[in-house]
Amino acid sequence: MKKEPIVSEAEHSGMIEIVLFKSDSCAFCPRAEEVVVETINDFGPGIFKLTIINVSENPEAAEEYGIFALPTVMIAGVSITGIPEPEMLMKMVLGAKVMMKKKSESS
Amino acid sequence: MSDYVIERVKTGIPGLDELIEGGFPKGDTILVAGKAGTGKSILATQFIYKGVTQYNEPGVLVTLEEPPRLIRRNMLRFGMDLQKLEKEGKISIVDLSPSKEATPATMVEYPSFDLSGLQAIILNHVKKINATRVVLDTLSIMAYKFRSRDILREEFFKLAANITRTGCTLLITSEIPAQEGGLGVFDMEAFLASGVIVLYNEKISDTSRSRSIEVLKLRGSKHSSRIHSMRITDEGIRVWPGEISPGS
Numbered sequence: 348m349k350k351e352p353i354v355s356e357a358e359h360s361g362m363i364e365i366v367l368f369k370s371d372s373c374a375f376c377p378r379a380e381e382v383v384v385e386t387i388n389d390f391g392p393g394i395f396k397l398t399i400i401n402v403s404e405n406p407e408a409a410e411e412y413g414i415f416a417l418p419t420v421m422i423a424g425v426s427i428t429g430i431p432e433p434e435m436l437m438k439m440v441l442g443a444k445v446m447m448k449k450k451s452e453s454s
Numbered sequence: 455m456s457d458y459v460i461e462r463v464k465t466g467i468p469g470l471d472e473l474i475e476g477g478f479p480k481g482d483t484i485l486v487a488g489k490a491g492t493g494k495s496i497l498a499t500q501f502i503y504k505g506v507t508q509y510n511e512p513g514v515l516v517t518l519e520e521p522p523r524l525i526r527r528n529m530l531r532f533g534m535d536l537q538k539l540e541k542e543g544k545i546s547i548v549d550l551s552p553s554k555e556a557t558p559a560t561m562v563e564y565p566s567f568d569l570s571g572l573q574a575i576i577l578n579h580v581k582k583i584n585a586t587r588v589v590l591d592t593l594s595i596m597a598y599k600f601r602s603r604d605i606l607r608e609e610f611f612k613l614a615a616n617i618t619r620t621g622c623t624l625l626i627t628s629e630i631p632a633q634e635g636g637l638g639v640f641d642m643e644a645f646l647a648s649g650v651i652v653l654y655n656e657k658i659s660d661t662s663r664s665r666s667i668e669v670l671k672l673r674g675s676k677h678s679s680r681i682h683s684m685r686i687t688d689e690g691i692r693v694w695p696g697e698i699s700p701g702s
Contacts, residue, residue: 370570378566402571406578413550413557415572416600421558428600429564439561 362396363443366421368414371403379418379430386436395440423447460674463511463587463623466504467497469693473669473678478623478649482673483614485646487628487637488653493665493686494627496532497653498589499525500690501625503534505587506544513587514579514622516548518595532690546579552595565602569609573616580620588622594629597639607642614646648673653684667693 367383369376380399387395402409402417412421420427420436423443427435462477471477478484488494502513515536517525525547526536539545550572580588593610600606617624626647628638637643637650644650650670658664667684669677683697 368571370574373568373570375566375568402574406574409571410548410550410575410578411556413554415550415569415575415596416563416567417569417571418567419558419571424558425561426558427562427564428560429562429566431562431564435562 361447363394363422363440363447364396364398365440366398366400368400368402368409368412368417368419368421370401370417373417375430376418379420382431382433383420383436386433386440463505464509465501466508467500467691467693468689469682469684469695470667470691472695473667473682473693474649474672475675475677478625479672479674480623481618481621482649483618483624483626483647484649484651484672485626485628485637485643486651486653487630487643489630489632489655492653492655493684493691494629494653495520495525495591496529496686497651497691498591498625498627499529499536500532500534502545502587502589503529503536503539506539511587512544512546512583512585513589514546514548514576514583514585515589515591516550516576516579517591518550518599519552519592521551521553522547522549529690532688534690543583546583546585548575548579550575552599560599563601565605567602567605569606569613573613576613576617577620580617580622586622588617588624590624590626592627592629593643594627594639603640607640610640610642610646644671649675654681 365383367380369380387397400408416428418430420431422439423446425439461480463480464471464477486494486497499515502515505511505513529536536545536547540547576588579585596606614624628643630636630638649672652668652670654666655663665684666681668681680698683694685692
Protein backbone atom coordinates (compact mmCIF):
# COMPACT_ATOMS: atom_id res chain seq x y z
CA MET A 348 0.00 0.00 0.00
CA LYS A 349 1.33 3.42 -0.92
CA LYS A 350 1.64 5.78 2.02
CA GLU A 351 0.10 9.23 1.73
CA PRO A 352 2.84 11.83 1.89
CA ILE A 353 2.62 14.23 4.80
CA VAL A 354 3.31 17.24 2.63
CA SER A 355 0.63 17.11 -0.04
CA GLU A 356 -2.63 19.04 -0.06
CA ALA A 357 -1.16 22.28 1.25
CA GLU A 358 0.99 22.58 -1.84
CA HIS A 359 -2.06 22.45 -4.08
CA SER A 360 -3.92 25.05 -2.07
CA GLY A 361 -0.98 27.46 -2.19
CA MET A 362 -0.45 27.17 1.56
CA ILE A 363 2.94 26.63 3.12
CA GLU A 364 3.10 23.35 4.99
CA ILE A 365 4.97 23.32 8.29
CA VAL A 366 5.53 19.97 9.97
CA LEU A 367 6.54 19.78 13.62
CA PHE A 368 7.83 16.45 14.91
CA LYS A 369 7.55 16.01 18.67
CA SER A 370 7.30 13.20 21.24
CA ASP A 371 5.77 12.59 24.65
CA SER A 372 9.17 12.40 26.35
CA CYS A 373 10.82 15.36 24.64
CA ALA A 374 11.34 18.20 27.13
CA PHE A 375 12.04 20.82 24.46
CA CYS A 376 9.02 20.07 22.29
CA PRO A 377 6.31 22.11 24.09
CA ARG A 378 8.38 25.30 23.76
CA ALA A 379 9.13 24.53 20.09
CA GLU A 380 5.40 24.13 19.45
CA GLU A 381 4.72 27.48 21.12
CA VAL A 382 7.30 29.25 18.96
CA VAL A 383 5.92 27.72 15.76
CA VAL A 384 2.30 28.53 16.61
CA GLU A 385 3.15 32.11 17.66
CA THR A 386 5.10 32.70 14.45
CA ILE A 387 2.27 31.35 12.30
CA ASN A 388 -0.32 33.44 14.13
CA ASP A 389 1.67 36.59 13.37
CA PHE A 390 0.95 36.02 9.67
CA GLY A 391 -2.77 35.51 9.95
CA PRO A 392 -4.98 32.71 8.62
CA GLY A 393 -4.84 30.92 5.26
CA ILE A 394 -1.08 31.09 4.74
CA PHE A 395 0.15 28.02 6.61
CA LYS A 396 -0.93 24.50 7.21
CA LEU A 397 0.61 23.19 10.43
CA THR A 398 0.89 19.43 10.87
CA ILE A 399 2.05 18.21 14.27
CA ILE A 400 3.33 14.66 14.39
CA ASN A 401 3.71 12.98 17.74
CA VAL A 402 6.42 10.41 17.09
CA SER A 403 5.50 8.47 20.24
CA GLU A 404 2.17 7.70 18.54
CA ASN A 405 3.40 7.66 14.96
CA PRO A 406 7.01 6.42 14.80
CA GLU A 407 6.50 5.40 11.18
CA ALA A 408 6.34 9.06 10.13
CA ALA A 409 9.67 9.79 11.85
CA GLU A 410 11.17 6.78 10.08
CA GLU A 411 9.80 7.82 6.70
CA TYR A 412 11.45 11.23 7.00
CA GLY A 413 14.55 10.02 8.85
CA ILE A 414 13.85 12.26 11.86
CA PHE A 415 16.09 11.25 14.79
CA ALA A 416 16.17 14.42 16.83
CA LEU A 417 13.18 16.16 18.39
CA PRO A 418 11.85 18.75 18.13
CA THR A 419 12.32 19.08 14.37
CA VAL A 420 10.49 21.59 12.22
CA MET A 421 10.30 20.80 8.52
CA ILE A 422 9.41 23.34 5.85
CA ALA A 423 9.77 22.65 2.13
CA GLY A 424 12.45 19.98 2.35
CA VAL A 425 14.63 21.70 4.95
CA SER A 426 14.53 21.36 8.70
CA ILE A 427 15.43 23.00 11.98
CA THR A 428 16.57 20.79 14.85
CA GLY A 429 15.91 22.02 18.40
CA ILE A 430 13.75 24.92 19.59
CA PRO A 431 13.65 27.25 16.59
CA GLU A 432 14.30 30.97 16.76
CA PRO A 433 11.40 32.90 15.19
CA GLU A 434 13.79 34.74 12.84
CA MET A 435 15.07 31.46 11.46
CA LEU A 436 11.53 30.17 10.98
CA MET A 437 10.73 33.33 9.03
CA LYS A 438 13.77 32.79 6.81
CA MET A 439 12.64 29.25 6.07
CA VAL A 440 9.11 30.44 5.34
CA LEU A 441 10.39 33.05 2.91
CA GLY A 442 12.56 30.39 1.25
CA ALA A 443 9.53 28.13 0.92
CA LYS A 444 7.49 30.98 -0.60
CA VAL A 445 10.19 31.65 -3.21
CA MET A 446 10.28 27.95 -4.06
CA MET A 447 6.50 27.79 -4.44
CA LYS A 448 6.52 30.86 -6.67
CA LYS A 449 9.20 29.36 -8.90
CA LYS A 450 7.26 26.12 -9.11
CA SER A 451 4.03 27.85 -10.11
CA GLU A 452 5.84 29.95 -12.73
CA SER A 453 7.49 26.92 -14.30
CA SER A 454 4.27 24.85 -14.41
CA MET B 455 33.37 -15.96 43.64
CA SER B 456 29.60 -16.57 43.46
CA ASP B 457 28.09 -19.32 41.34
CA TYR B 458 25.70 -16.86 39.76
CA VAL B 459 25.55 -17.46 36.02
CA ILE B 460 24.96 -14.56 33.65
CA GLU B 461 22.54 -15.36 30.84
CA ARG B 462 24.41 -15.28 27.52
CA VAL B 463 23.43 -14.33 24.00
CA LYS B 464 25.37 -16.45 21.55
CA THR B 465 26.73 -14.49 18.62
CA GLY B 466 26.75 -17.53 16.35
CA ILE B 467 29.95 -16.19 14.82
CA PRO B 468 32.24 -19.21 14.56
CA GLY B 469 35.01 -18.98 17.16
CA LEU B 470 33.89 -15.75 18.82
CA ASP B 471 31.66 -17.24 21.52
CA GLU B 472 34.61 -19.29 22.78
CA LEU B 473 36.46 -16.06 23.57
CA ILE B 474 33.63 -14.57 25.60
CA GLU B 475 32.36 -17.34 27.88
CA GLY B 476 29.72 -18.46 25.42
CA GLY B 477 28.23 -15.14 24.31
CA PHE B 478 27.48 -11.54 25.21
CA PRO B 479 25.77 -10.98 28.56
CA LYS B 480 22.05 -10.67 27.75
CA GLY B 481 20.74 -7.11 27.79
CA ASP B 482 24.18 -5.50 27.59
CA THR B 483 25.45 -2.87 25.18
CA ILE B 484 28.40 -4.10 23.13
CA LEU B 485 30.62 -1.84 21.05
CA VAL B 486 32.33 -3.18 17.95
CA ALA B 487 35.05 -0.70 17.01
CA GLY B 488 37.54 -0.71 14.17
CA LYS B 489 38.94 1.32 11.31
CA ALA B 490 37.26 1.34 7.89
CA GLY B 491 37.21 -2.06 6.22
CA THR B 492 37.83 -4.14 9.32
CA GLY B 493 34.50 -6.03 9.08
CA LYS B 494 32.37 -4.24 11.70
CA SER B 495 29.20 -4.20 9.63
CA ILE B 496 29.61 -7.83 8.57
CA LEU B 497 30.07 -8.91 12.19
CA ALA B 498 27.07 -6.88 13.32
CA THR B 499 24.81 -8.15 10.55
CA GLN B 500 25.99 -11.71 11.11
CA PHE B 501 25.01 -11.31 14.79
CA ILE B 502 21.46 -10.47 13.68
CA TYR B 503 21.31 -13.17 10.98
CA LYS B 504 22.67 -15.97 13.17
CA GLY B 505 20.40 -14.87 15.99
CA VAL B 506 17.42 -15.79 13.84
CA THR B 507 18.74 -18.80 11.95
CA GLN B 508 20.50 -20.54 14.84
CA TYR B 509 18.73 -19.36 18.00
CA ASN B 510 15.33 -18.15 16.77
CA GLU B 511 15.93 -14.70 18.21
CA PRO B 512 14.47 -11.92 16.03
CA GLY B 513 16.65 -8.89 15.42
CA VAL B 514 16.48 -5.26 14.33
CA LEU B 515 19.27 -3.86 12.17
CA VAL B 516 19.31 -0.06 12.17
CA THR B 517 21.44 1.24 9.36
CA LEU B 518 22.59 4.83 9.63
CA GLU B 519 25.11 4.56 6.83
CA GLU B 520 24.68 1.89 4.18
CA PRO B 521 21.38 1.62 2.26
CA PRO B 522 19.51 -1.65 2.97
CA ARG B 523 19.65 -2.83 -0.65
CA LEU B 524 23.48 -2.85 -0.46
CA ILE B 525 23.48 -4.63 2.90
CA ARG B 526 21.16 -7.33 1.50
CA ARG B 527 23.33 -7.71 -1.61
CA ASN B 528 26.61 -7.82 0.30
CA MET B 529 25.37 -10.38 2.83
CA LEU B 530 24.08 -12.66 0.07
CA ARG B 531 27.72 -13.06 -0.88
CA PHE B 532 28.11 -14.94 2.45
CA GLY B 533 24.99 -17.01 1.85
CA MET B 534 22.93 -14.87 4.24
CA ASP B 535 19.54 -14.10 2.73
CA LEU B 536 18.28 -11.22 4.85
CA GLN B 537 15.32 -10.47 2.62
CA LYS B 538 13.87 -13.92 3.22
CA LEU B 539 14.03 -13.38 7.00
CA GLU B 540 12.52 -9.91 6.62
CA LYS B 541 9.56 -11.42 4.78
CA GLU B 542 9.16 -13.96 7.56
CA GLY B 543 9.05 -11.12 10.10
CA LYS B 544 12.21 -12.29 11.87
CA ILE B 545 14.43 -9.36 10.89
CA SER B 546 13.70 -5.66 10.47
CA ILE B 547 16.15 -3.52 8.56
CA VAL B 548 15.48 0.08 9.52
CA ASP B 549 16.67 2.43 6.82
CA LEU B 550 17.98 5.62 8.37
CA SER B 551 20.78 5.96 5.85
CA PRO B 552 21.57 9.34 4.28
CA SER B 553 20.34 7.98 0.95
CA LYS B 554 16.70 8.36 2.01
CA GLU B 555 15.16 10.92 -0.33
CA ALA B 556 12.44 12.15 2.02
CA THR B 557 14.89 13.21 4.75
CA PRO B 558 14.97 17.01 4.94
CA ALA B 559 18.31 18.82 4.83
CA THR B 560 19.12 20.29 8.24
CA MET B 561 19.40 24.05 7.90
CA VAL B 562 20.07 24.88 11.54
CA GLU B 563 20.67 22.91 14.70
CA TYR B 564 19.99 24.47 18.07
CA PRO B 565 21.39 22.70 21.15
CA SER B 566 17.94 21.90 22.51
CA PHE B 567 16.99 18.49 21.21
CA ASP B 568 16.98 14.85 22.20
CA LEU B 569 17.07 11.57 20.27
CA SER B 570 13.58 10.45 21.23
CA GLY B 571 12.73 10.24 17.52
CA LEU B 572 15.42 7.65 16.88
CA GLN B 573 14.41 5.82 20.03
CA ALA B 574 10.74 5.67 19.02
CA ILE B 575 11.66 4.35 15.57
CA ILE B 576 13.85 1.57 16.98
CA LEU B 577 11.48 0.54 19.78
CA ASN B 578 8.59 0.39 17.33
CA HIS B 579 10.47 -2.27 15.31
CA VAL B 580 11.57 -4.13 18.46
CA LYS B 581 7.94 -4.39 19.51
CA LYS B 582 6.68 -5.36 16.06
CA ILE B 583 8.88 -8.44 15.71
CA ASN B 584 9.57 -9.15 19.41
CA ALA B 585 13.25 -8.57 18.82
CA THR B 586 15.87 -9.49 21.39
CA ARG B 587 18.85 -8.26 19.36
CA VAL B 588 19.41 -4.75 18.07
CA VAL B 589 22.28 -3.46 15.94
CA LEU B 590 23.05 0.21 15.37
CA ASP B 591 25.45 0.60 12.44
CA THR B 592 27.21 2.99 12.77
CA LEU B 593 27.25 5.40 15.69
CA SER B 594 30.03 7.43 14.07
CA ILE B 595 27.73 8.80 11.38
CA MET B 596 25.94 10.80 14.08
CA ALA B 597 29.03 12.99 14.38
CA TYR B 598 28.45 14.16 10.82
CA LYS B 599 24.70 14.51 11.20
CA PHE B 600 24.75 16.62 14.37
CA ARG B 601 27.14 19.22 15.75
CA SER B 602 26.13 19.23 19.41
CA ARG B 603 28.48 16.54 20.65
CA ASP B 604 27.69 17.04 24.35
CA ILE B 605 24.01 16.46 23.76
CA LEU B 606 24.74 13.41 21.63
CA ARG B 607 26.96 11.84 24.27
CA GLU B 608 24.24 12.16 26.88
CA GLU B 609 21.55 11.00 24.50
CA PHE B 610 23.51 7.89 23.50
CA PHE B 611 23.47 6.74 27.12
CA LYS B 612 19.71 7.25 27.30
CA LEU B 613 19.15 5.53 23.99
CA ALA B 614 21.25 2.49 24.92
CA ALA B 615 19.58 2.25 28.33
CA ASN B 616 16.08 2.46 26.88
CA ILE B 617 16.78 -0.20 24.25
CA THR B 618 18.44 -2.66 26.63
CA ARG B 619 15.70 -2.08 29.22
CA THR B 620 13.38 -4.00 26.89
CA GLY B 621 15.64 -7.04 27.32
CA CYS B 622 17.42 -6.58 24.00
CA THR B 623 21.14 -7.02 23.61
CA LEU B 624 22.43 -3.97 21.75
CA LEU B 625 25.44 -4.04 19.45
CA ILE B 626 26.77 -0.68 18.28
CA THR B 627 29.48 -0.25 15.67
CA SER B 628 31.96 2.60 15.81
CA GLU B 629 34.49 3.66 13.23
CA ILE B 630 37.95 4.58 14.46
CA PRO B 631 39.30 7.43 12.29
CA ALA B 632 42.27 6.35 10.14
CA GLN B 633 45.08 8.17 11.93
CA GLU B 634 43.71 8.04 15.47
CA GLY B 635 43.70 5.84 18.50
CA GLY B 636 40.68 5.59 20.78
CA LEU B 637 37.47 3.77 19.95
CA GLY B 638 35.59 6.32 17.87
CA VAL B 639 34.84 9.93 17.07
CA PHE B 640 32.97 10.75 20.30
CA ASP B 641 35.73 9.85 22.73
CA MET B 642 33.23 8.18 25.05
CA GLU B 643 32.37 5.00 23.20
CA ALA B 644 34.13 2.80 25.75
CA PHE B 645 31.96 4.21 28.55
CA LEU B 646 28.78 3.60 26.61
CA ALA B 647 29.25 -0.13 26.42
CA SER B 648 29.84 -2.88 28.94
CA GLY B 649 31.65 -4.85 26.27
CA VAL B 650 34.13 -3.71 23.65
CA ILE B 651 35.34 -5.74 20.69
CA VAL B 652 38.03 -4.26 18.45
CA LEU B 653 38.65 -5.42 14.89
CA TYR B 654 41.97 -4.90 13.10
CA ASN B 655 43.20 -5.21 9.53
CA GLU B 656 46.87 -4.38 9.92
CA LYS B 657 49.52 -4.29 7.26
CA ILE B 658 52.07 -6.99 8.08
CA SER B 659 54.24 -6.69 4.97
CA ASP B 660 54.39 -4.64 1.78
CA THR B 661 51.96 -7.00 0.13
CA SER B 662 49.66 -8.31 2.84
CA ARG B 663 47.40 -7.48 5.73
CA SER B 664 46.21 -9.60 8.61
CA ARG B 665 42.76 -9.48 10.17
CA SER B 666 42.36 -9.94 13.89
CA ILE B 667 39.94 -9.44 16.76
CA GLU B 668 40.39 -8.42 20.38
CA VAL B 669 37.94 -8.51 23.25
CA LEU B 670 39.02 -5.34 25.01
CA LYS B 671 36.49 -5.55 27.80
CA LEU B 672 33.42 -7.57 28.69
CA ARG B 673 32.03 -6.93 32.14
CA GLY B 674 31.02 -10.01 34.05
CA SER B 675 33.10 -12.29 31.86
CA LYS B 676 36.46 -13.97 31.87
CA HIS B 677 37.33 -13.18 28.29
CA SER B 678 40.47 -13.80 26.31
CA SER B 679 43.10 -11.10 26.67
CA ARG B 680 44.86 -12.02 23.44
CA ILE B 681 44.46 -10.74 19.90
CA HIS B 682 43.11 -13.58 17.78
CA SER B 683 43.15 -14.29 14.07
CA MET B 684 39.99 -13.53 12.17
CA ARG B 685 39.06 -14.00 8.55
CA ILE B 686 36.23 -13.02 6.29
CA THR B 687 35.34 -16.29 4.62
CA ASP B 688 32.62 -17.25 2.11
CA GLU B 689 30.36 -17.79 5.12
CA GLY B 690 31.12 -14.48 6.82
CA ILE B 691 33.40 -13.78 9.74
CA ARG B 692 35.24 -16.63 11.42
CA VAL B 693 37.50 -16.33 14.45
CA TRP B 694 40.28 -18.72 15.33
CA PRO B 695 40.35 -18.80 19.14
CA GLY B 696 43.49 -20.92 19.28
CA GLU B 697 45.37 -18.81 16.80
CA ILE B 698 47.13 -15.66 17.97
CA SER B 699 47.35 -12.92 15.37
CA PRO B 700 50.79 -12.63 13.71
CA GLY B 701 50.64 -8.87 14.14
CA SER B 702 50.18 -9.01 17.93
